Amino acid sequence: MELLPSASRGNLLMLFSGLFPAYLLLVRKLRYRRLQKILDALEIECGTVRKSSEVPLRHAEAIIRNIANSEFPQMMMLSLQFALFRTYGIPSISTILWKSRQFAERSTAHRRYVDTVVLIAEAINTSLDSPRGKLAIERINYLHGRYRISNGDLLYTLILFMCQPGVFIDKYEWRNLHPIEKMGLHRFWNQVGDMMGIDGIPDSYEGCYQWANEYETKNMVSDEVNVKVAVATVDLLLHFVPGPLKGPALPVIHAICDPNLRASFFWPDPPSYIEPLINHVFAFRAFVIRNFFLPRLSSAPRIECKAINGSVPLIERRYYVKIWDTDPWYYRRTWWNSYGPTAWLCRIMGWGVPSDEFNSVAGYRVGEVGPKATVGKGPGNAGWEPGSYLAATNLTRVDDNERFKGAAESGGRCPMFAG
Numbered sequence: 001m002e003l004l005p006s007a008s009r010g011n012l013l014m015l016f017s018g019l020f021p022a023y024l025l026l027v028r029k030l031r032y033r034r035l036q037k038i039l040d041a042l043e044i045e046c047g048t049v050r051k052s053s054e055v056p057l058r059h060a061e062a063i064i065r066n067i068a069n070s071e072f073p074q075m076m077m078l079s080l081q082f083a084l085f086r087t088y089g090i091p092s093i094s095t096i097l098w099k100s101r102q103f104a105e106r107s108t109a110h111r112r113y114v115d116t117v118v119l120i121a122e123a124i125n126t127s128l129d130s131p132r133g134k135l136a137i138e139r140i141n142y143l144h145g146r147y148r149i150s151n152g153d154l155l156y157t158l159i160l161f162m163c164q165p166g167v168f169i170d171k172y173e174w175r176n177l178h179p180i181e182k183m184g185l186h187r188f189w190n191q192v193g194d195m196m197g198i199d200g201i202p203d204s205y206e207g208c209y210q211w212a213n214e215y216e217t218k219n220m221v222s223d224e225v226n227v228k229v230a231v232a233t234v235d236l237l238l239h240f241v242p243g244p245l246k247g248p249a250l251p252v253i254h255a256i257c258d259p260n261l262r263a264s265f266f267w268p269d270p271p272s273y274i275e276p277l278i279n280h281v282f283a284f285r286a287f288v289i290r291n292f293f294l295p296r297l298s299s300a301p302r303i304e305c306k307a308i309n310g311s312v313p314l315i316e317r318r319y320y321v322k323i324w325d326t327d328p329w330y331y332r333r334t335w336w337n338s339y340g341p342t343a344w345l346c347r348i349m350g351w352g353v354p355s356d357e358f359n360s361v362a363g364y365r366v367g368e369v370g371p372k373a374t375v376g377k378g379p380g381n382a383g384w385e386p387g388s389y390l391a392a393t394n395l396t397r398v399d400d401n402e403r404f405k406g407a408a409e410s411g412g413r414c415p416m417f418a419g
């Protein structure tokens with residue numbers, strides 16, 4: 001500051017004291033713009049939407065993509081990780097998972113986790129109506145079809161994927177979900193459920209949430225098999241936590257789970273200060289993001305959507321993932337991440353480094369996603385008839401075009417969201 005005469009130092013101060021409030025206003029304005037654009041687009045085409053069946057699929061997809069890739073990517077991941085956890089509280093689900101032998105060893109456990117993320121990200125970031133989106137769902141159906149899974153367990157899991165992001169966002173994030181976003185989430189997962197052949201999906205987000213609660217009351221009970229699957233998954237969640245800190249980190253995981261879920265794993269209640277502490281940390285984060293952070297400029301899907309070589313047919317296409325939460329399965333190898341300082345840190349700590357071992361050069365092909373015995377078989381491979389693993393191909397619950405016309409004829413604008 002020596003270089004500036006004191007008068008201009010004063011000017012600078014004035015400039016900043018003017019800029020700062022302007023910046024805050026800018027944040028305020030831009031933070032909510034993306035959601036508003038989505039609501040406006042829906043309203044222009046469909047008028048007032050009162051239930052999820054009135055949300056056309058492509059709007060529902062825009063809504064979930066906005067939540068998952070732009071507004072709350074980290075919370076979406078966290079909520080889905082804990083959604084997977086919740087399913088382990090149901091012994092009939094843990095038993096199947098444990099018998100599938102994907103949890104016992106590090107190589108299969110990590111890959112199974114990333115495979116799950118891959119198939120969900122494929123479904124979310126493409127369209128359920130596109131060949132690529134349908135392939136992801138067919139792959140899911142094929143992988144599930146190898147086990148006898150009850151409709152109730154499938155429906156429960158589907159609903160967790162639908163509602164847990166909402167639970168986590170409303171509890172921890174910088175804004176709550178808008179009611180129309182909840183309708184969009186319901187519309188999207190309802191469609192996935194139809195394509196998976198799941199029966200009896202309640203017809204609203206709230207109805208689904210309640211159904212899952214009732215299912216838990218009846219079926220979430222303590223069992224040794226729950227513990228086995230949960231312990232393997234805790235290892236996964238704490239993968240990057242150095243050894244001596246794993247112990248202290250456990251109560252945090254315990255506290256994010258609610259008492260019923262904890263009981264199903266025979267986990268102790270965490271010390272009473274942990275939960276308020278977690279809530280405060282998230283509340284502080286939410287405050288800072290809401291007021292001081294500009295929204296992200298580009299969306300951040302969990303997969304690289306562009307194929308490594310896009311000129312080959314769909315079933316031969318390979319892609320990279322963009323998460324490195326566990327071993328770096330399908331994570332694009334670069335000189336830097338395989339020989340640079342991070343790579344050395346990973347080697348010292350015993351963490352995986354992008355390499356052929358994790359298909360970090362080849363990437364993934366949807367027909368290879370799944371346990372070893374399924375690689376190269378079923379949907380996404382030679383001999384597969386597209387559509388043969390889909391329970392329902394009726395993609396439109398309401399005829400989008402009909403509604404389009406209706407909205408256009410009636411003028412279409414709905415006063416609720418105008419302006």
Ligand SMILES: *[C@@H]1O[C@H](CO)[C@@H](O)[C@H](O)[C@H]1NC(C)=O
Nearest residue numbers: 308309310311312313316317
């Ligand atoms: C992409 O695939 C096409 C068709 O198989 C092939 O001719 C081309 O060499 C591939 N490109 C690269 C960069 O591998």
Ligand SMILES: *[C@@H]1O[C@H](CO)[C@@H](O)[C@H](O)[C@H]1NC(C)=O
Nearest residue numbers: 194197391392394396397398
């Ligand atoms: C679509 O298919 C599912 C499953 O077969 C069925 O439950 C649902 O009623 C169908 N929807 C329409 C609009 O036909």
Ligand SMILES: CC(=O)N[C@H]1CO[C@H](CO)[C@@H](O)[C@@H]1O
Nearest residue numbers: 125126127298299300301305
């Ligand atoms: C179908 C679709 O919207 N795909 C998007 C997936 O994410 C990438 C990266 O943000 C977009 O470019 C694609 O348009």
